[in-house]
Amino acid sequence: MASWRATFAPLVRSVTRLSESFISSQSHVSCKAATAVARATSIRSMATYQRTKPHVNIGTIGHVDHGKTTLTAAITKNQASKGFANFVDYASIDKAPEEKARGITISTAHIEYETENRHYSHVDCPGHADYIKNMITGAASMDGAIIVVAASDGQMPQTREHLLLARQVGVERIVVFINKVDTIDDPEMLELVEMEMRELLTTYGFDGDNTPIIMGSALCALQDRSPEIGAERMDALLAAVDEWIPTPQRDLEKPFLMPIEDVFSIAGRGTVATGRVERGLLKKGEEVELVGFNKDPIKTIVTGIETFKKELDSAQAGDNCGILLRGVKREQVRRGMVMVRPGTTRAHTKFLVSAYVLTKEEGGRHTGFHGNYRPQMFLRTSDVSCTLNFPDGTEDPHSKTVMPGDNTEMEAEILHPMAVEQGQRFNLREGGRTVATGLVTRIIE
Numbered sequence: 001m002a003s004w005r006a007t008f009a010p011l012v013r014s015v016t017r018l019s020e021s022f023i024s025s026q027s028h029v030s031c032k033a034a035t036a037v038a039r040a041t042s043i044r045s046m047a048t049y050q051r052t053k054p055h056v057n058i059g060t061i062g063h064v065d066h067g068k069t070t071l072t073a074a075i076t077k078n079q080a081s082k083g084f085a086n087f088v089d090y091a092s093i094d095k096a097p098e099e100k101a102r103g104i105t106i107s108t109a110h111i112e113y114e115t116e117n118r119h120y121s122h123v124d125c126p127g128h129a130d131y132i133k134n135m136i137t138g139a140a141s142m143d144g145a146i147i148v149v150a151a152s153d154g155q156m157p158q159t160r161e162h163l164l165l166a167r168q169v170g171v172e173r174i175v176v177f178i179n180k181v182d183t184i185d186d187p188e189m190l191e192l193v194e195m196e197m198r199e200l201l202t203t204y205g206f207d208g209d210n211t212p213i214i215m216g217s218a219l220c221a222l223q224d225r226s227p228e229i230g231a232e233r234m235d236a237l238l239a240a241v242d243e244w245i246p247t248p249q250r251d252l253e254k255p256f257l258m259p260i261e262d263v264f265s266i267a268g269r270g271t272v273a274t275g276r277v278e279r280g281l282l283k284k285g286e287e288v289e290l291v292g293f294n295k296d297p298i299k300t301i302v303t304g305i306e307t308f309k310k311e312l313d314s315a316q317a318g319d320n321c322g323i324l325l326r327g328v329k330r331e332q333v334r335r336g337m338v339m340v341r342p343g344t345t346r347a348h349t350k351f352l353v354s355a356y357v358l359t360k361e362e363g364g365r366h367t368g369f370h371g372n373y374r375p376q377m378f379l380r381t382s383d384v385s386c387t388l389n390f391p392d393g394t395e396d397p398h399s400k401t402v403m404p405g406d407n408t409e410m411e412a413e414i415l416h417p418m419a420v421e422q423g424q425r426f427n428l429r430e431g432g433r434t435v436a437t438g439l440v441t442r443i444i445e
């Protein structure tokens with residue numbers, strides 16, 4: 001185990017959200033001791049993150065109440081017993097008052113743990129249909145995912161929607177955890193859930209035949225009961241994740257780009273933007289631009305980089321980190337912007353897209369749509385209003401209808417200029433449902 005853990009144990013006690021690491025100096029950390037240490041800690045005196053193991057970003061997705069947060073807590077408990085994590089209990093993952101009151105996850109939480117082989121950053125996503133927006137942002141930063149499905153329910157609407165969205169934002173490999181097996185007596189029921197999950201995976205372009213499916217009970221693992229369906233299944237799950245989800249090849253050679261997920265301000269120190277580095281390398285002291293929402297980018301300088309309360313000299317593709325910026329106000333920075341090496345990426349408003357329109361069975365629209373269609377477009381961490389029209393040269397554009405299940409070429413115009421690139425994927429949503437997924441094929445303006 002790297003030495004930072006020993007020196008830094010009091011402060012990293014509850015690891016969790018990246019944002020907190022920067023905010024900790026403002027007393028947001030619940031643990032009193034940690035707060036005291038944090039107050040006295042400046043970025044410069046922090047422990048340094050040691051890149052001793054390959055880093056992989058994963059997370060839990062799946063239908064509401066199927067046990068994602070319980071599983072996340074159980075994994076940290078299991079790994080903590082081996083010295084590979086700090087235990088993060090359920091209440092410190094779903095800790096916002098509304099989350100506690102409703103017993104559901106609303107915002108994503110970032111948690112850190114290790115296995116023998118790798119260092120993981122884990123995003124626990126909300127399952128509730130109203131918070132899909134947060135799920136998409138969370139999934140966009142994953143290299144692979146664990147989909148949790150309760151044996152008692154089998155697959156449900158957000159099991160399907162999350163799988164589809166995960167595939168769309170670039171997740172290629174999934175491990176399935178069939179949870180709550182403590183509530184099922186009939187082994188045939190479990191077989192059925194497994195069989196249906198394999199079919200669903202195949203439908204959405206995953207390798208349904210070979211995807212590892214682990215059955216167990218997150219609650220038993222968390223409560224130290226029935227190790228044959230509890231702790232032992234956590235080991236099996238992480239072994240499957242280690243093996244099935246490959247360590248991604250990172251784009252270190254390309255110019256730096258990080259989509260901004262969240263923004264905080266720290267009195268006396270400045271503004272921090274958090275996210276996962278999509279490509280390239282960034283060193284402290286370098287100049288960056290914030291692109292999006294404005295015609296001209298905001299120029300600033302990086303004065304600090306941090307990951308899970310440990311200081312970094314540089315951030316590289318794949319890292320989940322917070323970046324301290326000089327001289328910009330919190331209000332100037334927004335989720336959905338991208339932070340880039342100056343001059344490498346520009347904001348655009350108009351582009352051609354190729355999109356697949358979801359069917360009613362996939363949770364999409366029941367009816368078709370015409371030109372001048374106005375859904376919300378989700379691009380990386382941003383969501384902007386957009387207008388879709390048929391490109392010039394379309395026959396009879398006024399009466400043309402796009403039906404659920406169709407593939408279509410359209411011209412998209414977004415309300416604010418955003419960093420858009422050819423080949424980029426996006427989702428379209430409307431009235432709380434995902435209606436289409438697609439690809440940017442050409443930039444127009």
Ligand SMILES: Nc1nc2c(ncn2[C@@H]2O[C@H](COP(=O)(O)OP(=O)(O)OP(=O)(O)O)[C@@H](O)[C@H]2O)c(=O)[nH]1
Pocket residue numbers: 062063064065066067068069070071103104105106125126127128179180181182183216217218219220
């Ligand atoms: N019997 C049983 N109950 C479980 C198990 N795992 C989780 N639960 C219970 O299922 C309920 C929902 O668990 P959560 O972990 O909050 O579910 P979630 O998927 O994170 O829910 P959202 O984040 O709101 O989508 C809680 O009451 C858990 O205690 C299990 O293995 N067995």
Ligand SMILES: [Mg+2]
Pocket residue numbers: 068069070094104105124125126127
């Ligand atoms: Mg949850």
